[in-house]
Amino acid sequence: MDRERFQERPQGTDVTSASTNDIEFRSVAKRYGSVTAVSDINLTVPKGAFVALLGPSGCGKTTCLRMIGGFEQPSEGMVYIGGQPMNGVPAYRRPVNMVFQQYALFPHLDVEQNVAYGLKQMRPRIPAAEITRRAQEALEMVRLGGFGKRRIHEMSGGQQQRVALARAIVNKPKVLLLDEPLAALDKKLRTAMQIELQSLQRELGITFVLVTHDQEEALSMSDFVCVMSTGRIVQIGPPQEIYDRPASLFVADFVGKTNRIAGTIEPGAGAVLLANGVGLAKPARANGTAGPVMVALRPEAISLVRDGSAALRGTVTHRIFLGSSVEYSVEVEGLGDFLVTADRRSLNDGDLAVPGERIGLSFDPNAMHVFPA
Amino acid sequence: MRVFISSVYLFLYAPIVLVVLFSFNAGRNASEFTGFSLAWYGKALGNTFLVSALQNSLIIAFTSATLAAVFGTMAALGMERLGSRMRALFDALFAAAIVVPGVVIGIATLVALVAVFSFVNPTIAALWPGDQPPQLGLGYGSIIAAHGLFSMALVTMIVKARIASLGRDIVEASGDLYATPLTTFRLILLPQILPSILAGFLLAFTFSFDDFIIAFFVAGSKTTLPIYVFASIRRGVTPEINAIATLVLAASLLLILTARVLMREKKSKSGE
Numbered sequence: 001m002d003r004e005r006f007q008e009r010p011q012g013t014d015v016t017s018a019s020t021n022d023i024e025f026r027s028v029a030k031r032y033g034s035v036t037a038v039s040d041i042n043l044t045v046p047k048g049a050f051v052a053l054l055g056p057s058g059c060g061k062t063t064c065l066r067m068i069g070g071f072e073q074p075s076e077g078m079v080y081i082g083g084q085p086m087n088g089v090p091a092y093r094r095p096v097n098m099v100f101q102q103y104a105l106f107p108h109l110d111v112e113q114n115v116a117y118g119l120k121q122m123r124p125r126i127p128a129a130e131i132t133r134r135a136q137e138a139l140e141m142v143r144l145g146g147f148g149k150r151r152i153h154e155m156s157g158g159q160q161q162r163v164a165l166a167r168a169i170v171n172k173p174k175v176l177l178l179d180e181p182l183a184a185l186d187k188k189l190r191t192a193m194q195i196e197l198q199s200l201q202r203e204l205g206i207t208f209v210l211v212t213h214d215q216e217e218a219l220s221m222s223d224f225v226c227v228m229s230t231g232r233i234v235q236i237g238p239p240q241e242i243y244d245r246p247a248s249l250f251v252a253d254f255v256g257k258t259n260r261i262a263g264t265i266e267p268g269a270g271a272v273l274l275a276n277g278v279g280l281a282k283p284a285r286a287n288g289t290a291g292p293v294m295v296a297l298r299p300e301a302i303s304l305v306r307d308g309s310a311a312l313r314g315t316v317t318h319r320i321f322l323g324s325s326v327e328y329s330v331e332v333e334g335l336g337d338f339l340v341t342a343d344r345r346s347l348n349d350g351d352l353a354v355p356g357e358r359i360g361l362s363f364d365p366n367a368m369h370v371f372p373a
Numbered sequence: 374m375r376v377f378i379s380s381v382y383l384f385l386y387a388p389i390v391l392v393v394l395f396s397f398n399a400g401r402n403a404s405e406f407t408g409f410s411l412a413w414y415g416k417a418l419g420n421t422f423l424v425s426a427l428q429n430s431l432i433i434a435f436t437s438a439t440l441a442a443v444f445g446t447m448a449a450l451g452m453e454r455l456g457s458r459m460r461a462l463f464d465a466l467f468a469a470a471i472v473v474p475g476v477v478i479g480i481a482t483l484v485a486l487v488a489v490f491s492f493v494n495p496t497i498a499a500l501w502p503g504d505q506p507p508q509l510g511l512g513y514g515s516i517i518a519a520h521g522l523f524s525m526a527l528v529t530m531i532v533k534a535r536i537a538s539l540g541r542d543i544v545e546a547s548g549d550l551y552a553t554p555l556t557t558f559r560l561i562l563l564p565q566i567l568p569s570i571l572a573g574f575l576l577a578f579t580f581s582f583d584d585f586i587i588a589f590f591v592a593g594s595k596t597t598l599p600i601y602v603f604a605s606i607r608r609g610v611t612p613e614i615n616a617i618a619t620l621v622l623a624a625s626l627l628l629i630l631t632a633r634v635l636m637r638e639k640k641s642k643s644g645e
Contacts, residue, residue: 104542118550
């Protein structure tokens with residue numbers, strides 16, 4: 001997929017060919033009275049992409065989703081779907097469908113009637129036989145064939161989730177909106193549904209927009225992740241890029257686990273001086289940064305060594321055994337606690353460090369992400 | 374403690390039980406039971422004054438409850454769209470309407486109606502081309518208006534609670550699935566709130582049917598059943614009154630029980 005098309009559009013840039021983009025936000029802001037929910041949102045989503053809006057609660061991701069769905073209208077800027085301006089167009093005239101967080105199934109209708117609801121509203125009318133056939137098809141697709149006559153309250157949470165999904169995809173929308181659709185499921189079911197959603201998206205070729213606060217979900221399912229914070233987009237990119245090259249300390253912190261180390265960079269110097277006085281080679285990416293900085297370092301980028309060559313040394317305080325990996329908490333004097341994740345295979349045959357042990361922390365300086373503090 | 378509670382219930386219900394019991398009394402004496410008989414029921418239903426009062430009450434109760442159900446539901450739906458501050462204000466006003474004593478509502482309604490009539494009637498008379506201008510006065514209309522207005526608050530509270538328990542989700546989902554607001558109301562909202570509207574209707578009906586105080590002020594020359602009972606009490610309690618009271622009691626209990634069942638059924642269904 002062409003990443004260029006996806007990137008945040010600088011303000012004032014003119015339209016590219018609208019037909020290749022399913023969703024476009026141009027300088028969108030949403031205010032409720034004096035409260036600004038989102039502002040300065042510029043975003044284009046190409047046809048057939050799976051994009052995740054990721055952020056903590058209150059970051060405005062749901063507001064953005066609701067503006068695509070037509071449940072909210074932007075206070076400023078324009079929202080386009082399939083190249084058509086959507087401002088002022090109510091939800092029932094938009095070619096998008098949503099899977100609601102609490103599913104929002106109609107309790108007085110049976111499963112099939114729920115799924116057929118959208119088709120029945122379409123004008124010109126669809127023949128009843130075709131509505132039934134397509135509803136059945138959609139139910140098969142979410143592996144609920146034969147459940148059509150069940151009442152909603154007779155279905156389990158996971159099944160209701162799939163009914164909600166079938167009710168949305170049966171209409172063949174341009175865009176499918178998913179509002180934390182897996183939040184109410186237990187972990188096993190959630191993983192299964194993640195895979196199911198991904199293959200469904202490839203099968204249908206529909207653009208998916210997923211809202212989630214779960215970074216793992218966003219990274220594992222989507223082609224592109226749009227990280228949001230306090231009503232703004234802070235980074236857009238493929239999952240790997242978001243994880244490996246976070247644009248800010250916030251992204252580094254929110255996506256995955258991160259060690260934060262305070263330090264300074266003297267202007268023109270080639271080293272980062274950490275708060276405990278240890279100097280480390282400045283990573284190539286940090287060129288141009290000077291003054292007080294915050295260094296972000298992934299736990300898996302650090303390895304524990306016993307030979308004394310490491311620049312940082314500390315004491316193991318906790319060890320958490322996670323099966324395939326081991327998490328250590330290592331206290332380094334002057335810098336605080338470090339989280340270190342060690343793959344079990346990298347340790348010589350169960351040669352685990354023990355709490356209380358003095359140990360060295362070794363890492364490639366280029367693994368450090370340096371941000372102005 | 375047990376004795377205390379028992380005596381509370383005894384004082385509450387013994388008179389009612391006695392009324393029911395003595396409505397089946399063969400004799401005329403209210404202090405001794407001389408044998409089972411339905412004679413007083415027959416006599417009550419043969420009394421043309423009583424039957425016409427009963428008719429009046431039924432017409433007024435049905436009309437005012439219907440109006441209350443329609444307008445109360447509309448108010449409840451409309452209040453959904455208000456901002457939180459305005460909604461709190463209207464909530465308080467509706468609650469106040471239910472708390473205000475009947476006497477006050479009765480007097481206030483009477484004063485308001487008389488003031489309106491004294492302004493409207495001369496105006497109509499002045500504009501009327503014929504000899505006999507229509508006169509607005511107390512009667513069916515005024516009782517229905519007073520009852521309907523009061524019960525509307527009742528219906529609004531009940532329907533509003535139901536709408537609140539539904540949440541915005543299914544309404545939005547229906548809109549998301551291409552249904553216009555009117556279709557959403559017809560296919561999604563109405564089936565969900567219908568039991569609460571019916572429950573509100575039944576409570577409104579019961580209220581109007583039983584109400585004496587408000588009706589007494591605004592009835593004019595019309596006689597409703599409670600007004601008839603009140604008037605005939607002054608000529609002494611007869612077993613005929615007992616029979617009427619028993620009928621009213623049975624009808625009211627039936628309606629209220631139906632309303633409760635309607636409200637509870639929906640609550641347990643939505644609570645799964």
